[in-house]
Amino acid sequence: xxxxxxLKEKRLIxxxxxxxxxxxxxxxxVAFENxxxxxxxxxxPVNTPYHKHSFKLLIELPSEYPLVPPAITFxxxxxxxxxxxxxxxxxCLNILEHEHWSxxxxxxxxxxxxxxxxxxxxxxxxxxxxxxxxxxxxxxSAYHGLINYYLQEDTATH
Amino acid sequence: MTGTKPIKPTKxxxxxxxxxxxxxxxxxxxxxxxxxxxxxHIDCIRTWHNYSNDLNCPxxxxxxxxxxxxxxxxxxxxxxxxTLKTGFNINKIEEYCELIRRQPMHGTTGIRxxxxxxxxxxxxxxxxxxxxxxFEENYDSDMENDFDNSDLRVAELxxxxxxxxxxxxxxxxxxxxxxxxxxxxxxxxxxTPSKKQKQILQCSICGETNQEINICxxxxxxxxxxxxxxxxxxxxxxxxxxxxxxxxxxxxTAFKMPKIKDDNVFTFNSDEIMIYxxxxxxxxxxxxxxxxEQTKVKSLEQLRIAKTQIxxxxxxxxxxxxxxxxxxxxxxxxNDFTKINKKVSRxxxxxxxxxxxxDDIDYDSEAMRLVLIxxxxxxxxxHL
Numbered sequence: 001x002x003x004x005x006x007l008k009e010k011r012l013i014x015x016x017x018x019x020x021x022x023x024x025x026x027x028x029x030v031a032f033e034n035x036x037x038x039x040x041x042x043x044x045p046v047n048t049p050y051h052k053h054s055f056k057l058l059i060e061l062p063s064e065y066p067l068v069p070p071a072i073t074f075x076x077x078x079x080x081x082x083x084x085x086x087x088x089x090x091x092c093l094n095i096l097e098h099e100h101w102s103x104x105x106x107x108x109x110x111x112x113x114x115x116x117x118x119x120x121x122x123x124x125x126x127x128x129x130x131x132x133x134x135x136x137x138x139x140x141s142a143y144h145g146l147i148n149y150y151l152q153e154d155t156a157t158h
Numbered sequence: 159m160t161g162t163k164p165i166k167p168t169k170x171x172x173x174x175x176x177x178x179x180x181x182x183x184x185x186x187x188x189x190x191x192x193x194x195x196x197x198x199h200i201d202c203i204r205t206w207h208n209y210s211n212d213l214n215c216p217x218x219x220x221x222x223x224x225x226x227x228x229x230x231x232x233x234x235x236x237x238x239x240x241t242l243k244t245g246f247n248i249n250k251i252e253e254y255c256e257l258i259r260r261q262p263m264h265g266t267t268g269i270r271x272x273x274x275x276x277x278x279x280x281x282x283x284x285x286x287x288x289x290x291x292x293f294e295e296n297y298d299s300d301m302e303n304d305f306d307n308s309d310l311r312v313a314e315l316x317x318x319x320x321x322x323x324x325x326x327x328x329x330x331x332x333x334x335x336x337x338x339x340x341x342x343x344x345x346x347x348x349x350t351p352s353k354k355q356k357q358i359l360q361c362s363i364c365g366e367t368n369q370e371i372n373i374c375x376x377x378x379x380x381x382x383x384x385x386x387x388x389x390x391x392x393x394x395x396x397x398x399x400x401x402x403x404x405x406x407x408x409x410x411t412a413f414k415m416p417k418i419k420d421d422n423v424f425t426f427n428s429d430e431i432m433i434y435x436x437x438x439x440x441x442x443x444x445x446x447x448x449x450x451e452q453t454k455v456k457s458l459e460q461l462r463i464a465k466t467q468i469x470x471x472x473x474x475x476x477x478x479x480x481x482x483x484x485x486x487x488x489x490x491x492x493n494d495f496t497k498i499n500k501k502v503s504r505x506x507x508x509x510x511x512x513x514x515x516x517d518d519i520d521y522d523s524e525a526m527r528l529v530l531i532x533x534x535x536x537x538x539x540x541h542l
Contacts, residue, residue: 004180004181004182005179005180005181008181008182009181064209066179067179067205067206067209068209098211099210099211102216102217102219103178103179103202103206103216104178104179104216104217
C-alpha cells in the first residue's frame with residue numbers, strides 16, 4: 001500500500017508547494033529510489049523566536065505506512081524547543097504516536113502540525129526541561145533570549 | 159505528549175470518493191463506517207482496524223460500531239453489515255463454554271425433551287405409533303391373560319424394544335432399507351444427555367447463538383449466520399464463496415433455528431440431535447424418515463396395513479401350533495411367541511417388499527414354514 005500512496009502524496013505535495021507556502025520550504029524524498037526516507041525544511045513561524053530561521057527534518061517512513069505513523073526528527077542540535085530533545089531532535093507530538101495516529105493523515109498534515117507546535121509549545125510534556133521551566137515561569141524575554149542564543153550558536157557552528 | 163489543535167484536513171481527505179487510507183478512488187468494495195458514513199475500501203479500513211487500538215473512524219475519530227459493505231456497487235444488492243465489536247469476537251465462544259460448564263445437567267436450558275419425540279412432526283408420529291401398535295399386537299388377548307404381572311410386562315417391553323428393533327448404535331444413515339428397519343424407535347433408556355457430548359448450537363463463525371442463525375451446511379452439519387458467512391467471504395476477499403460452507407465448500411442451505419429462551423444458549427447432545435434438511439431434528443426421527451423415503455411405499459397407511467396383514471398370518475400359524483400342542487411343555491411361551499412373531503413377520507416384510515401381495519405369496523404356508531424353523535431353533539422339537 002505504502003509506495004502507491006506515497007507516489008500520490010508526492011504528486012499532491014509538489015502541487016501544493018509549487019505556489020507560496022507559509023510554513024514549508026521543502027518536503028521531498030531524500031533519494032528518488034527510496035520513497036521511505038524524506039527530508040523537509042520548516043520555516044520559523046512569524047511572531048516566534050524561530051522567525052527567519054529554517055529547520056531541517058528527517059522523515060523515515062515504515063513500510064506499513066500509512067498504518068504506522070512516520071518517524072520524524074529534527075536535525076540534532078538544531079531545534080531549541082520545549083517539546084524537542086535538543087541533542088537528538090526527537091519530537092514529542094501525540095499524532096506521531098501509534099495510538100493517536102490515523103492513516104488518513106499524510107506528510108503534509110504532519111508538517112502543518114509541526115509548524116503549529118513551533119507556534120504553540122506545550123509545557124506539560126517537555127523534552128527540553130530548561131526551556132519548559134522558563135516558559136512555565138512566564139519569563140518571555142529569557143525564553144526568547146535562550147532560543148536566540150541556541151539558534152545563533154547553531155548558525156555560528158555550521 | 160503534546161496536543162495540537164485540530165487541523166482542517168487537507169484536500170486529500172476532503173474528497174469523499176477517494177479512500178483516505180490508500181488515496182485511491184473508491185469504485186469497488188465500498189465500506190461505509192456507521193454512524194459517521196465515512197467511506198473506505200473494505201481492505202483498507204479492516205487493515206487499519208487491525209493496527210489500531212480502537213474501532214474509531216480514522217477520519218473523524220468517532221466511535222463506530224458497524225461497517226456497511228457494498229462489494230459491487232453497480233449491482234444494487236443490499237449492503238452486508240459487519241458488526242465491528244462482536245462480528246469476529248472469538249471470546250464469545252469462550253464465554254459460552256463457561257456458561258455451559260456452569261449449567262446443571264438437567265437444567266431448563268438446552269433442548270427440552272418430552273416423553274417421546276418433541277421434534278417429531280405429525281407424519282413421523284404416525285410411524286412411531288404404527289410401530290408401537292405393532293408391538294402391542296403381539297400380546298393377543300388370550301395370551302395376555304396369562305401375563306398379568308405389570309412389572310414383568312414393563313421389563314418385557316424394554317427388552318422387546320431393545321432386541322427386536324435392534325438399535326443402530328453408530329447412528330449412521332444407512333442406505334439399505336432392510337438394515338434400517340431396526341432403527342425405528344428411540345432408545346428409551348438412553349435419554350440422559352451425557353456431559354461429554356453436550357454441544358452448543360452456535361454460528362461457526364462468530365460463535366453467537368441466537369435466533370438469527372439461518373444457514374447450514376448439509377454435509378458438515380455446521381450452522382452460520384448468513385451475514386457472518388458473507389462478511390467472512392468479504393474478509394477473505396472471495397465474495398463469490400459467500401454461499402459456500404467454510405469447511406467443505408459445498409453450497410449451504412437455509413436453516414431454521416429452534417426457539418431459544420431469553421439469554422440462554424442452545425445446547426444439544428450430538429447423540430440425539432442432528433441437523434437435517436435445514437432443521438434441528440431428533441436423530442431417530444430422521445432415521446425413520448429416511449427409511450420411509452427409501453422403502454418406496456406410497457403411503458404410511460399402506461405400510462401399516464401391509465404389516466398388520468402379514469402379521470395376522472404369522473399369528474394364525476402360531477396359534478394353530480399352540481392349539482395342536484399336546485403337552486404344556488410344547489406350548490409356546492409368551493417370550494418366544496413374541497420373538498417368533500417379530501422375526502417371522504420381518505422376514506415376510508422383506509420377502510414381500512413391504513407390500514401385501516397375497517396373489518404372489520402364500521402367506522399362510524410361508525409363515526408356517528418360517529415359524530417352524532424358528533421353533534426348531536428355540537428347541538420346540540415336538541412340533542415336527
